[in-house]
Amino acid sequence: MDMTEIKRALEETFGQVRDAQTKTAEEIRTELKGLEERLQKHDINIIDLCQKYAGLSDVGRKSARAETIGEYFVKSDAFKAMIGGGNAGRARVTLEGEQLKAVAPIFETIDPNQYPVAPDIRPNIIAPGMNDVWIRDLLPGGTTTSNMVEYPREKGGDIIADYQTEGQLKKQSDLQFEMAQAPVVTIAHWLLASRQVLDDVPMLQSYINTRMTYGVRMKEDRELLTGDGATGHINGLIHQAAAFVAPNGDWNSVDVIRLGMAAVQAHYYNPTFAVLNPLDWATIQLMKNEQGSYLFGTPLAPVSPRLWNMNIASTYAMPQGQFLTGDARQAMVWDRQAVNVEVSREDVDNFRRNMVTILVEERLGLSVFSQLAFATGSLTVAAPGSETKAARSAKSSS
Template identity: 70%
Template sequence: MDMTEIKRALEETFGAVKDAQNKSADEIRAELKALADKIQGQDVSLIDLGQKLAGLSENGRRETRADSIGEYFVKSDAFKGIQGGNSNSARARVTLEGDQLKAVAPIYESIDPNQFPVPSQYIPTIRGPGVNTIWVRDMLPQGQTSSNMIEYPQEKAAQLNADYQIEGQLKAQSDLSFEMKQAPIVTLAHWILASRQVLDDVPQLQSYINTRMIYGLRMKEDAEILAGDGAAGHINGLIRQASAYVPTDALYNTADNVRMMMAQIQAQFYQPSMVVLNPLDWAALQLTKSVNGEYLFGSPLAPVSPRLWNIDAAATYAMPQGNALVGDGRQAMVWDRQALTVEVSREDSDNFRRNMVTILVEERLGLSVFAQGAFAYGPISKAVTPPVTAKKSS
């Protein structure tokens, strides 16, 4: 008896085989036992066969495994006939129709057909990247303005000639000169397009986008406050407005040069309150050791926060490696015309028709430096020249 005859016998007993999927294991077993007397002399266990047809394992549970087309073919009587030499034909053909097609697993590239389709695992949490924790802006005073330009006097030169007065002679004269400086209020902004449906369905995503956009703007803001080029519509950064520092000793290391920059500022009667370094220069300082191999700036087990000569240091990649800025932060100010804001709008281009939204992050600010001598900028470490390897004579 082939599979078609068995299937027909089963259908005559309890209806179409596909209906067995809705029956319990006990119901199927009971009906198969009633069918046993009807089919005699077959070398097959009807209980096992019925369970397989109904998608049940021996323990009565549903099985989701389906044969691939290849597996179905090699199990067919037509193939077995050729394999055993019992067929006069050199070909074996198997036709799959109706429910038989549904029972065969699909073929999908190199994926195991018995494992397809497999639902993907969804990770709902969005993990943000690392972020900067020290900002140059936070080391300076903050102010508010309602104008688009800050004008202020900056001391240009000072001659302080206080002295004794001899009776009958003129008293000593000093002189101070100023020049007017301008700090334009500039706009920093960027935007991104996002799907309205995605933002509605995943509120966490909108929060993440807003946070990342704000962070991106702060990175640009910090870079401009430190190293803005002063072009039209740009911030004139601290580096461009600082007095130049030139090392006086070739043997000075980073810490030595930072201390000498502090001394240069103190000579102008300002008090250094901030140091800005490149993170790689700070790392080089942390690796400094004594002749006995002991770390001088903390240790791997007890690291110290960025601080030199009792003043705070900010480590940022906006500072060119091998250079530093030292200054009296009280002699500069960041002016806010428009605080950092986040706006979401559908009224941008064809957003309404495309179900998109534009997320805009923007701010307006300016920077004033009241005394050029209050800041010093220059090299803090000499360049390392790779050793030259002598060529071996042949």
């Protein structure tokens, strides 16, 4: 029933109600009952009409889908006349205006309404695994407005304070300094994205920004630890730390870390952290005594990552089989520009292609005030005499 029929039915009904005053009570009750039944039918028809306009069926999915050209053709009067035994030898249908808009392409598979079951759309994106240990969080931070941080650093000297006897010269100490430099470098990356997608799915833009920021921090983490100090690169902690080689002995990796701490303490610094590869930390956690009991907690009650009253940071930025320990107060991360996210259409032909460029970058530097405050080396110890045997073998082969 369309809106014209509904209007006509209502006019007829209300016209009958106006004439009710000239009728008996029984006639009025009968007509009111009939009116109620008709109104109920009208309600059902209106609901059905609204559902059709909304494209909803009784089972809660779209049923008012667009017809394909083939379906529209076989339902046309021209086709029915041709197959109904008429004189017409052919049938022709012309699609124009709104008719053309209402017809789907000939390939039914691209019509989403063709699926018997509506797809289960899950808009949330599940992010892959991400590192949760950051080297820069172990170190104090500062800010700078320059592209180079220059600072004096003690190079060496002799501290020889001593007694002074009557008439003798007092002892003279000597301190030597050098000017060290920490270049402020840029870490950045970018990607192209569709403007329409970002406009239509705000969550996707937020996800991209998060992942891009994570990429910058991962590179930052690795460079603060292992940077080679080349031009435009960070001079990382490992590259500046004093090399440590454990003396020959029956040492395990936990022993080696303690000896490395002692090497730092020998220069009057207090180690505050150690960095290990997660696989090396797992090896330490799995250590057992002769009875087979775990030394560091149990699988049901693992201990916090600490050794020798010192926090252990495990990150895959640290090469396996190596460690770093040191006094965090003797280093500083300088921020010239914090992690920054920019989105621009003014990049090459982005405007014409409806694309945007997402750029994430930061500028920072690292200074180490005393290289002796950090120690790095291998977690394993060569067997006693192994170097001698190797040298002897090399000699005999030459």
